[in-house]
Amino acid sequence: MPASHRARLMVVVGAFPSLSETFLYTMLKDLQCSGVQVLVRARHRGTSPHQTAWCRNVRYLPSEELALPLRMAILLPVAAWVMLRRPATFVRAVRVLRRHTCGLRELVDQAYLIAPLLVASADAVYFAMGNMAAKYALYTMIRPNAIVALIGSDAHTHPLLSDTYRERLKLALLNAAAVRCVCEDTKRRAERLVGGSLPNAVVVPIAVDAAHLSGPDPSRVVRRPAQGEVRLVSTGRLHWCKGLEHGMMALRELLNRGVACRWRIVGEGPYRAALECAVRDLGLGDVVSLVGARDAAGIREELLSADIMFHPTVADAISNSVLEGMALGLPVVAGDAGGIREGVRHGETGLLIPPRDWRAMADALEVLARNPDLRARMGAAGREAVLCRFTPRHQDKAIAALLAMVGGTR
Amino acid sequence: MTRVAFVTERFPDPARPGQVDWLAAVQARGIGVEVFAEQVGEPDRPIPFAVRALGRGRTWGARENAVGLGRAWARAHYLLREAPSPKQAVRAIARYLPALRHSVDLLHFDSAHVLARWRLLPKLLEAPALVTLRGADLADEDVCRSALCAADHVLVASRHLLAEAQRLGCAKPISVVPEGVGTDFFCPAAGSEPPSGAYRLISCGELTWQTGPEFAVQAVALLVKRGLNVEYCVAGDGDMREAVLYTAAELGILNRVRVCSYLAAEVLRDSLRQCNAYVAANVAEDDGVGPLLAQACGVPVVCTDAGALPEMVEDGVTGLLAKRRDAWDLAEKLAAVLGNPGQLTAMGLRARWRARALFSTSQRAERMASVYGALSSARVAVGAGQTARIGYG
Numbered sequence: 001m002p003a004s005h006r007a008r009l010m011v012v013v014g015a016f017p018s019l020s021e022t023f024l025y026t027m028l029k030d031l032q033c034s035g036v037q038v039l040v041r042a043r044h045r046g047t048s049p050h051q052t053a054w055c056r057n058v059r060y061l062p063s064e065e066l067a068l069p070l071r072m073a074i075l076l077p078v079a080a081w082v083m084l085r086r087p088a089t090f091v092r093a094v095r096v097l098r099r100h101t102c103g104l105r106e107l108v109d110q111a112y113l114i115a116p117l118l119v120a121s122a123d124a125v126y127f128a129m130g131n132m133a134a135k136y137a138l139y140t141m142i143r144p145n146a147i148v149a150l151i152g153s154d155a156h157t158h159p160l161l162s163d164t165y166r167e168r169l170k171l172a173l174l175n176a177a178a179v180r181c182v183c184e185d186t187k188r189r190a191e192r193l194v195g196g197s198l199p200n201a202v203v204v205p206i207a208v209d210a211a212h213l214s215g216p217d218p219s220r221v222v223r224r225p226a227q228g229e230v231r232l233v234s235t236g237r238l239h240w241c242k243g244l245e246h247g248m249m250a251l252r253e254l255l256n257r258g259v260a261c262r263w264r265i266v267g268e269g270p271y272r273a274a275l276e277c278a279v280r281d282l283g284l285g286d287v288v289s290l291v292g293a294r295d296a297a298g299i300r301e302e303l304l305s306a307d308i309m310f311h312p313t314v315a316d317a318i319s320n321s322v323l324e325g326m327a328l329g330l331p332v333v334a335g336d337a338g339g340i341r342e343g344v345r346h347g348e349t350g351l352l353i354p355p356r357d358w359r360a361m362a363d364a365l366e367v368l369a370r371n372p373d374l375r376a377r378m379g380a381a382g383r384e385a386v387l388c389r390f391t392p393r394h395q396d397k398a399i400a401a402l403l404a405m406v407g408g409t410r
Numbered sequence: 411m412t413r414v415a416f417v418t419e420r421f422p423d424p425a426r427p428g429q430v431d432w433l434a435a436v437q438a439r440g441i442g443v444e445v446f447a448e449q450v451g452e453p454d455r456p457i458p459f460a461v462r463a464l465g466r467g468r469t470w471g472a473r474e475n476a477v478g479l480g481r482a483w484a485r486a487h488y489l490l491r492e493a494p495s496p497k498q499a500v501r502a503i504a505r506y507l508p509a510l511r512h513s514v515d516l517l518h519f520d521s522a523h524v525l526a527r528w529r530l531l532p533k534l535l536e537a538p539a540l541v542t543l544r545g546a547d548l549a550d551e552d553v554c555r556s557a558l559c560a561a562d563h564v565l566v567a568s569r570h571l572l573a574e575a576q577r578l579g580c581a582k583p584i585s586v587v588p589e590g591v592g593t594d595f596f597c598p599a600a601g602s603e604p605p606s607g608a609y610r611l612i613s614c615g616e617l618t619w620q621t622g623p624e625f626a627v628q629a630v631a632l633l634v635k636r637g638l639n640v641e642y643c644v645a646g647d648g649d650m651r652e653a654v655l656y657t658a659a660e661l662g663i664l665n666r667v668r669v670c671s672y673l674a675a676e677v678l679r680d681s682l683r684q685c686n687a688y689v690a691a692n693v694a695e696d697d698g699v700g701p702l703l704a705q706a707c708g709v710p711v712v713c714t715d716a717g718a719l720p721e722m723v724e725d726g727v728t729g730l731l732a733k734r735r736d737a738w739d740l741a742e743k744l745a746a747v748l749g750n751p752g753q754l755t756a757m758g759l760r761a762r763w764r765a766r767a768l769f770s771t772s773q774r775a776e777r778m779a780s781v782y783g784a785l786s787s788a789r790v791a792v793g794a795g796q797t798a799r800i801g802y803g
C-alpha cells in the first residue's frame with residue numbers, strides 16, 4: 001500500500017447519532033482530523049444532543065423489517081455486483097453462508113445483512129460494539145479486515161442473556177483481525193467467553209474529549225460549595241447498570257447523617273421512571289435533580305460546577321463519564337465494578353466502594369464532603385492521570401497501530 | 411343480560427394466572443363476558459367466553475365484518491367526521507374496525523395504559539368505561555391522569571392504589587376490589603412435608619424495575635455469605651432479566667439462581683409447594699399476584715413494604731416485611747424465617763387461611779359482578795338511547 005494512501009475506516013454502529021457512546025464520537029472525530037476517512041454505517045437513525053455534523057459520510061443500512069420480496073429485490077443486485085467485481089469474496093461468502101446458516105430463510109437473512117458491508121471499499125471495518133460484531137459475525141469470516149470493539153455491556157451483560165448472542169460474539173472475536181478492548185477487565189471477559197487467550201485482542205483505553213483537556217487546569221480553581229452544600233454530579237445513560245438507585249439510598253443516608261448535599265444526574269434513558277420513583281419514595285425531591293440529556297458543552301458546565309463525581313455503577317467497563325469528571329478536576333466516588341479501577345486509583349484519584357453497598361457509598365461521600373483539601377488533591381491527581389493515559393493522542397496512536405495490524409496503514 | 415367487554419393488553423396473561431378464573435366466575439354469575447385483547451396467546455385450558463383480537467392487522471374476516479356492517483358504518487362515520495384529517499380517520503377506522511360491529515353495556519379497561527391506547531372505544535361503542543388503575547400505570551402519571559378523566563368509574567386492587575388515585579386527583583367513583591387467586595387449585599400438597607436439603611426460595615411475575623429482582627438476588631448472595639445453603643428460582647420475564655443474571659454472576663451465585671420464564675399453572679403450583687419461602691423485593695407497586703399464590707399454597711412470604719404488599723402480607727403473621735431497596739434487611743428477614751422451622755410452618759398455615767379468607771377468586775368474582783351490575787344499571791337508568799357518558803370531553 002502506498003505511504004500516501006489515506007486509510008478508509010468503515011464504522012458499523014446501531015443508531016447514529018445516539019444519546020450515549022460520546023467516546024465513540026470523540027474517537028471518530030479525532031481519527032477524521034488525523035487524516036483517516038471515516039465512513040459511518042448505521043442500522044437506524046437516532047437522536048442525540050451531541051453535534052455530529054463533522055461526520056459527513058453517514059449511510060443507513062437497509063432496514064431488516066422490510067418484507068421478504070423487498071429484501072430480495074435489494075439483495076440480488078448487490079450480490080450480483082459482488083460476484084462480478086469481487087469474485088473471490090463472493091465465493092468465500094457463499095461458502096461461509098452455507099456452512100453457518102440453517103435453511104434458505106436464514107441464509108437470505110444473513111446475506112441481506114452482510115452484503116452492504118461487502119460492497120463498501122474500506123481498509124478496515126470497525127464494529128463499534130460487540131453486539132454489532134455478533135450481528136455481523138459472518139462478515140468477520142469472509143473478509144480479514146474486521147476490528148471488533150468491546151466497550152462494556154456487550155461483553156459484561158449481553159452474553160448472559162442469550163446462547164445465540166454468545167456463540168455469534170465468540171465467532172466474531174475468534175475471526176476478527178483485531179479486537180479492541182477498552183480495559184483489561186473487558187479483555188479478561190472476552191477471553192473467558194472464548195475459553196482461552198485472544199492473541200488478536202489489544203487494550204486501547206477510551207479518550208476524553210479534547211475540549212475537556214484544553215484551557216486552564218480546573219483542579220487548580222477553588223470550587224466554592226454553594227451555600228455550604230457539597231454538589232455531586234453523575235453523567236451517563238439512565239440504566240439499571242449505573243446503580244443510581246443504590247446511590248439514592250446512599251444520599252438518603254448522607255442526609256440523615258447531617259451532610260448537606262445536592263446531586264445532579266445528567267442523562268436520559270430507560271430507567272428514568274424507576275429513578276423518579278426512588279426520588280419520590282426517599283423524599284429526595286429537593287436534593288436530586290434528573291436534568292436530562294445535555295450536549296458536550298452542557299456536560300462540561302455541569303462538571304465544572306460540581307464538587308464530586310458520583311458514579312455508583314454496578315456494571316461498567318471503563319467509564320467515559322468518570323474520566324471526563326477526572327479531566328475536569330473532580331474527585332470520584334465510584335462503584336468498584338468492571339474496569340473502573342483501571343481509571344480510578346483508590347485513595348489517589350477517588351474512592352472506590354463495593355457495588356450496591358450504599359452504606360459504604362455514604363461513608364466515602366461523607367469523607368470527601370467533609371474534606372475540601374482531599375477533594376482538591378484527588379481532583380488534581382485525577383486530571384493528571386487522564387492527561388497521562390486517556391487523551392486523544394494516546395488513543396489515536398493505539399488506533400493507528402490497530403489499523404496497521406489489519407492492513408489499513410495510516 | 412349485562413354484556414361486559416374486558417379490554418386488555420394480552421390474554422391469557424402469563425403473569426396473572428387467576429385472570430381467566432375470575433372472569434369465568436363472573437360469567438357464571440349471569441354477566442356476559444367477552445375479552446378484547448391486543449395480543450391473544452394460546453390458552454392452556456378451554457376458555458368459556460369469547461376472546462377477540464384488537465389492533466392493527468387484526469380483523470375477523472370479511473364475512474364477520476359484513477354482518478355488523480351497518481353498525482360499523484355508523485361508527486366509522488363518526489370517526490370520519492371527528493378525526494382531524496382524512497388520513498387519521500382512515501387509520502382510526504382500520505385500527506378500530508374489529509371492535510366497531512360490537513355492542514356492549516360496559517367496557518372494562520385492564521389498565522390506564524390500555525384505555526389511553528383505545529380511548530375512542532367508549533365513545534364508539536357508546537358504553538361507559540371502567541378502568542383498573544394498576545401499579546405499573548403509576549410510572550407515567552400523565553397517562554394515569556388522562557385515563558382517570560376519561561373513565562366513568564375506577565377500580566383499584568388495594569388501599570395503596572386508592573390513595574394513589576386520590577393523589578392523582580381522581581374525581582370519579584373508585585371501587586376497591588382485591589386481586590383473587592384460585593385457592594382451590596393453588597393449595598398445599600396433601601400431607602406434604604417441609605422440603606429438606608437446601609432452602610428453596612421463589613419469586614414469580616414480571617421482571618421489571620418495580621419488582622426489584624436485583625435486590626432479591628443480592629439478599630440471596632448475603633444469605634449464602636452467611637453460610638446458608640439457599641437456592642433461588644425466579645419464574646418470570648421482563649426487562650430486568652439481564653440485571654438478575656448479571657447480579658447473580660457478579661456475586662458468584664449463578665449456580666444457585668435459576669431464571670426460568672413464566673411457568674404453566676401446574677408447574678408453578680408444584681414449584682411453590684416445594685419452596686420454603688416466597689421473596690418479593692419490590693420497590694414499587696407491580697400488580698403481581700405471586701405473593702397471593704404463594705400464600706394460597708401455604709408458603710410464607712418475605713417481602714418489602716412497597717405498594718400493596720403490606721396489605722397482601724400480614725407482617726409477623728403470614729410473612730415478614732423488610733425495608734425496600736435494602737438487601738441487608740431483606741436478607742435479615744429471610745434468615746429469621748428460614749432459621750425457625752416452627753415459625754415457617756405456622757406462618758404457612760396462617761398464610762393459607764388468610765389467602766382463602768380474603769383473596770379467593772370467588773370473592774373477587776362476586777365483587778366484580780356487583781361493580782359491573784351497578785355500572786350497567788346506572789347506564790340503563792339514564793334512559794333508552796342514552797348512555798351514562800361522563801367525562802368524554
